[in-house]
Amino acid sequence: MGSPAVVVKDLYVKYAVSVEWILKGLSLNVNRGEMLILMGPSGCGKSTLLYVIAGLIPWVVPGEVDGEVSVEGLNVTDLGYSKLAGVVGIVYQNPEMQVITRSVKEELAMVPENLGLPKDEVVSRVEWVADALDLHRYLDRDPQSLSGGEKQLIAIASVLTMKPRVLLLDEPTSMLDHKGTSLVLEVVSQLKREHGLTIIAAEHRVEWAVEVADRIAVMHEGRIVLIGEPQDVFSRVDEIEKYGVRPPGVSEVVYCLRRKSIEIPVPVRLKEAVEVFRL
Amino acid sequence: MSEAKSSARVLVLFSVLLGVLAAALVVYAFWQALTANPENPWSSFILSQIFFGYRDMMFVVGAVIWILGTLVFVVELLGLTFTRRGLTKSGTGIANWGVIDVALAALSAAVYGGLLAATAPIVIVPGFTWLRPANSLAPIFGMFFGIPGCIGAAIGNLIADIVGGFFGVGSFGGFIGNFLIAYLPYKFVKDHSFSSSQSIGEFYAWGVLIQAFVSAVYICWWLNVTEAIVGLPLFVVWGIIAPTIFTNNIVVNAVLSPVLGRILYPLVKGRGLYWRDRVRVR
Amino acid sequence: MSSGLYVERETFFHKLDPRAKLVWLLLVLVASIATQFNGLKGIPVFASLVVALSLSGLGAGLAALLVVNASAFLAAVTLVWASMYSNQGNLLFSLGFLKITDYGLLVALGKFFLIICPVLAFVVFFSSTKPYHLTWALERLGVPSKIALTFTLALNLLPSALRAVKEVIDAQKARGLALDRGGPLQRLKNHLPIIVPVISKLLSDVWDLSMVLASRFVGLAKRTYVFEPSWRLRDTLFVLASTIFYGGVATWGLQPSL
Structure with a gap:
């Protein structure tokens, strides 16, 4: 799989408002083109890990970061999110808060527009993502009229317009119904299959995880306690149940x-x- | 030292008493005017008589407040602030805004505008509305979120005008007027926690009494000078609108804001959104 | 009522360049100012606004709805104006202390149009201009880009804010909350169970939104506007026709008639 796309070494993280460390000496390597799924109970630090890799802590969310985090050779804790355009993209849980314009076309153009790219380039990226994810039927619609799953799909597409090499997904289906979940998971599987993106996802749907993940990492109290191929991890039923993960x-x-x-x-x-x- | 403390306590007690008394008196006076003259309560309402009777003086005071208020608005947007040492850098101007400031201002505006639009004004007697409970949020946004909260209150009021279908030239006065409603307690109340007598006392002084007068005079002075464009007669401006803004802002902020502030302050602090914590971190 | 929020339609006004609409707005204001002392001369301006409401897909009925909604205020204002000019012109009728003359009535009508016409023009402007174009126009007018963005972001978030407020009100009413119970002060206090949950939601949304804005790289570079409005022939014709019409009305309004 080549050299790692993401390297995390002995990472300690806490928020400005928290007393204790949320991540406690976490280390992790993710290879290029690999799909790693993070699992663990609420509060174990999955989202926090993704926010650090995306350069959001401490640059947007105030906090303390100790340790080394690099993505595609870039030190993200020193550079912050603003220098990671085209490197890391992140999709969050809440679809309502992620679609913030009044037209899907505008939503898709938002990232390349904010990066100040030339008009032709913005248009070509919108067309590319609409083709890649088959979104043409949505382009002229008001996102307010879309379902939660469709909004999440648009959010993923919006992030893809910056052509990231690493895609982070923070429980993208946790607020969706069954139909919306299927829609989003199908697209994520397609991204891995057809575009070879490095994907790190926090996701609790195990049946999907075993089908698409290259590796599963089980987190507990700010550390990775178990990591390996789905077969190895999920066959240790007693152990993963102890860490709050349903097999x-x-x-x-x-x-x-x-x-x-x-x-x-x-x-x-x-x-x-x-x-x-x-x- | 203890003498200074006890005199400060007396001052605090006096502010609270004055604020509550003013709110009660305003409600009582309006009720009396309404009972005496249900067709046209404004002509019997003491505050209308004061604002309209002394409108020449109000115009002069309004001009001073308008110039100062607008200057403060511009200066704060530029990242400067007036202190005892003169004009100094605040670090909270638009150029210093990060995504969190934009998010705070936009969400404050949407929620303030939404609450103003979605909660009907309170009906005093059938057919006559008056108090707007959502107005109690403007000083809270200023004190908790800082300049983004003040801008949020200003934009929120503008949005309520747009949604309600009465956006016009007069709305520009309401824009900075609402900024000042949030700004005055943000700037002059030292302790924003609403948990000490000093905090509540200073709030009643700056966030209730002074704010109500400043916002009423700021907005009405603008309506007065734009009379030929907006079309409101001076009696309506000083005899109806000024006492309405003044009484609404006194009553709503004296009754609701301290309770809201006491409940919400720990939540705001706990989520790391209190402006002093954020500026310190930055 | 959400009369001033953007409504997605394919109408004449929606297709116009926002700059053309701003010029039109200014012309409506000028014509209303010029005709404020003679309501009869203000009628064409008001009529043009009713047509504009129809052409923007909102329907002429909205003008009536807005007038009815503010009827008590508008009636008070026009009566004050009429009584201020009761010493000029011929007495038409008197009602107690109120004397209405023909001149007073013309002024009152003119002032009524001066208040309502610009308001209707703004309703047309906001409901037919995409928030995207509004940000673009505000930036072109010199508003700092972060303020322009905040304004349009707030407008875009408003529908979900309104939905959240409605959900909280419904939930609290289902639990027995009655907003219209008690005296004025009690009624004020009755709003606390609505405001507190709405603000709690705001507090949890703030971090979510700021992280979304960060991952969309908001405010990092000078923004490209790919859907920038383009000035077309219809915009030129519209501005020309508006200038002739409102210019004519304004000139007529400024001529002494009584």
């Missing part, structure tokens, strides 16, 4: 059988479970 349904069922001394391998995907039960 995939099929793994849970098989794990119950194993407790009753039925020795079968723990599957993490449905198709693997089918194979297991054929035995």
Whole structure:
């Protein structure tokens, strides 16, 4: 997979209003083109980690950062978000707060416009993202009339117009219904498949995570306590449950059988479970 | 030292008493005027008689307040502020604004405008409306969010005018008038927590009494000089609008703002949005 | 009522360049000022505003709605004007202390149009000008870009703010809150359970919005406006026609008639 796109070394972070460290000596490498999914209970520091990688702490959100964080060789804690255009893009949880204009076209043009790019370049980037994510039918619509999932899709597209090399997703489906979730997850899978972006996502939908993630990192109290391929991480059902992460349904069922001394391998995907039960 | 402390306490108590008394008197006086002359309460309302009767003096005072108020507005936007040592850098001007300041000002404006538009004014008697509860937020925004909060209050009022369908030349007076409603307690109240007698006392002085007079005279002076453009007769300007703004801002801010401030201050501090904490961090 | 908020339509006024609309607004103001002492001469200006409301897709009925909404205030203002000029002209009728003359009535009508016409013109302007174009126009007028951005951002966030306020009011009413219960001071206090949750929501939205603005690189460079309005022939014709019409009315209004 080549050299790491994101390097985090011994990272300690706390907000200006918090007494204790939120991240406590966290280290992590993410390779180019890799998709890493962060999992863990609320408050374990997933969002905080993404905000530091995006250069938002301490540049937008006041706080203290100790340790090393670099993205594509750039030291983000020294440079801040403003120097990371074209390097890191981030999408947040709340779709209502992320779509802030009155037309989808304007929303998509916002980032390249704010970067002061020439008009032709702005237009070409809007067209590129509309083609890439099949958004032409939305272009003339008022975002206020879109569903939560569609708004989140527009938010992702808006960030993509700066052509980031690393895409960060902070629980992008946590405020969406089933339909909206499917829409967003499908687009993220497509981005990984077709565009080879490095993606770090905080996401709690395990069934989706096992299908698309290259690696899963389980976080607990500001540290990464478990990291590896989905198969390795989710087959350790007892351990991940201890850290507040629910394993995939099929793994849970098989794990119950194993407790009753039925020795079968723990599957993490449905198709693997089918194979297991054929035995 | 203790003598100075006790005299400060007396002053604080006096401000609170004066603010509450003024609010109660205003409500009582208007009620009396309404009972005596339900067709035209303004002609019997003591404040109307004062503002309109002394309109020449009000015009002169208004000119001074308008020049000073507008100057303060411009100076603060430029990142400067008046202190005892003269004009100094404030670090809170538009050029210093980061995304958090833009977000604070825009959200304050949207919420203030939204609340002004969505909560109907309180009906005193059927067919007659008066007090606007949402006005209690302007001084709170100024004290908690600083200059972005003051700009938020100004833009919010403008938006309420646009949404209500009465935006006009007169709205420009309301723009800076509302900025001053937020600015005066922001600048002159030392402790913004609403948890000490000094904090509440200073608020009643600057955020209730002085603010109500300054905003009423600022807005009405503008309407007076633009009479030929706006079309409001002087009796309406000084006899109706001035006492309406004055009484509304006294009553609403004396009754609601300290309670709101006491509840909201810990929330604002806890989220790291109190302007002094943010400027310190910056 | 949200009469001044932008409404997405494909009308004549929506297609005009905001600069052309600003010139038109100024001409309406000038014509209203010039005809303020003779209401009859102000009628064409008012009529043109009713047409403008129709051409902007808002409907002429909005003018009536706005007048009715502010009827008590407008009635008070016009009566004061009429009584101020009760010593000039011929007495038409008297009602107690109020004497209305033909001259007083013309002035009152003129002043009524002076108040209402610019207000209607602003309603047309705001409801037919995209917030995007408004930011562009404000910046061109010399307003600092961060203030222009704050203003249009607030306008864009207003629908969700209104929705949030309505949700809180409905929820509190369902819990038994009655805003119209008690005396004036009690009614004021009844608003606390509405204001506090709305502000709490604002406080949690602030960080979200500022991070969104940061990741959209707001305020970092001089912004490119790719959907910049372009001045077309129809804008020139509109400004020309407006200048002739309102200029004519203003000239007529300034000529002594009584």
